[in-house]
Amino acid sequence: MAVATRKTDIGPPNYKQFLPPIIQKNYGKWAYHEIPEPGVMVHVAESGDKLYTVRAGTPRLLAITTIRAFADLADRYCDGYIRWTSRHNVEFLLTDPSKIPALKKDLEELGFPVGGTGNAISSIVHTQGWVHCHSAATDASGVVKSLMDELFPHFVNMDLPAKLRVAFACCLNMCGAVHCSDIAVLGVHTRAPTIDHDELPKVCEVPTLVSSCPTGAIRPATVDGNASVEIEEEQCMYCGNCYTVCPSVKINNAETDGISIWVGGKVSNARSEPKFSKLAIPYLPNNPPRWPEVVEAVVNIVNVYAQNARKHERLGEWIDRIGWPRFFELTGIPFTKYHIDDFKHAGETYKRSVQLKH
């Protein structure tokens, strides 16, 4: 009757065992920090102890070969202590600043650039895309790679008016919750799903499928004698929830899926309150492997912002100051009917004053 003990519900390991001694000693007693060069921070404790952090960008998708190489670098330079940031950067925690140049050299030889601090573009928070997601309207890693190759100077320098946060999500589910980013790149489906009526009765439960639709656009229907569904296309907002529960309702569309660009969001409370990103470009084509239209659009917005914003002004704060008409004028982005909200509370977004610039 002996049953092997099966461990469950132990939770994550206690973080305390992973903190370097200098952090254990100065925990909660840090006095200030500085950024002596891009990608390097020094945190000074009340005790006078100094902790040096070297930050490197990663593509988020990492092979265990690379993680083992990071572990070796951590052993060589920082007694084995290492962490990641909320934006997929890897950080090495050193007590000896004389080791920083050699660590930077090793990281760069491995292919991981040091940067992402201060008034820079840090790594792009992003989702799975075609690498591993069922509802992706585009790839994530490929668009992010293409963007970061062009935005690279802003990762390794700190030459922007303020920090600029770029995020990417490959569909409206927004696993990357991109909706409060300076620049959000969002994959969009633009057509209602097509239905494989032969396959559907064999692989899907109709009631589950019907209830999966957030707008009630899916109804049971008999098609060629099969129990299937029909979709009220005007009610569909292309979210893909139905495809999640039933692979016979196909949301992905090679011809019409694409990418939208949103601007001016932030989560920090600094100066202005946190805000959502707003639509800048409703649709750009899916054009792998380098997505040139998307890259060009984002680089243009970054450049116009860098040339026009005041010091410390985030992208959304700059737009709030100059106004949306001037944003569209300066960036040359056309304003269309798609920019005007027509969902719940849309009226709150209409301009209801004559405070206009002529």
Add this chain to the structure above:
Amino acid sequence: MSEKNRATPLLDELEKGPWPSFVKEIKKESERPMVRDLLGLLERSYEEHIGHWKHGGLVGVMGYGGGVIGRYSDLPEEFPEIAEFHTYRVNQPSAWFYTSDALRTLCDIWDRHGSGLTNMHGSTGDIIFLGSKTEALEPCFADLTEAGFDLGGSGSDVRTPSCCVGPARCEWACYDTLEACYDITQTYQDELHRPAFPYKYKFKFAGCPNDCVASIARSDMSVIGTWKDNIQIDQEQVREYAAGGTDIEAEICEMCPTGCITWNGEQLVIDNSECVKCMHCINVMPRALKPGKERGATILIGAKAPIIGGALLSSVFVPFLEMEPPYEDLKELAEAIWDFWGEYGKNRERVGEFIQRVGLGNFLEEIGLDPVPEMVAHPRTNPYIFFDEELEEDEDE
């Protein structure tokens, strides 16, 4: 097909350029048949402009309802090694601190059981093990728990909580985000592993109003550090910043959202009664200014991404809460919310949407919080007030 490397000209294009390449990362593990098939499938997506994954299937480890995301290819004949390609969410340590030994342990486990590919980290914060077969799930889980790791959340449960670097390396942390995150995660293991809510429930712990974990945008329960008393000023250091080229008038005083800072060239004066704790002046002059000493957190509820009823930011519930272990007040609030939302929330209705449906006023009454003006941007502008009198009469019957 999976015996040797297939040509991937489109993906190869993404090995070029200065930014680290995910294609190079995938190829580092391509001695595995599974990874060769993944490259083939991905190249196909790049050729056809469409994904080739199906969601779903009830896969997981015994006794858990979450932590594993089932994933199947829609081209199983052509790419048999990834016909099943499931993802684990492994609960990360607070603030993503590791030792090299812990990382090697995780790599060894994933070497034995899966693709050798990871995400460091997933959007919610977990360590993501990307791609394994169904038969590998339980043995991999056994190895993980033996090494002291456990799975994170998925589906309609408490999702893996996450936190900023906090007091481990930040002078602005107004409470211990690492401990709060760890304590809450351990307390709610059952809620995390066994989905029993209307939908997901996320906690994110940010140490100050800079909110480096985006809690106000991304968590149902946002715990954001703040303070009540005066910003600590080192006047000598302010003068140093001024001497070093910081334009105190333009960069500090004029950019303060409430205009509560003045500078006469010698002394910086802050009217702390007007300060809204935005962090701007502290961010610009970290050597001179620090948050006050009476520290705690603001608790906000209800953020979410657009699906279903539109995106929401969290809104204020408790303007100031002391954040000391064992975090009884926070837990009491979370559990009161789960009781009410759990009973009346619709399937796949996030708590932020639920609050909008039932009304914040009613919601507060149910969970036993008094309304305070800090909870709203402004009072209502419409006169359609549902007065309580009738309800009270109903209750008397």
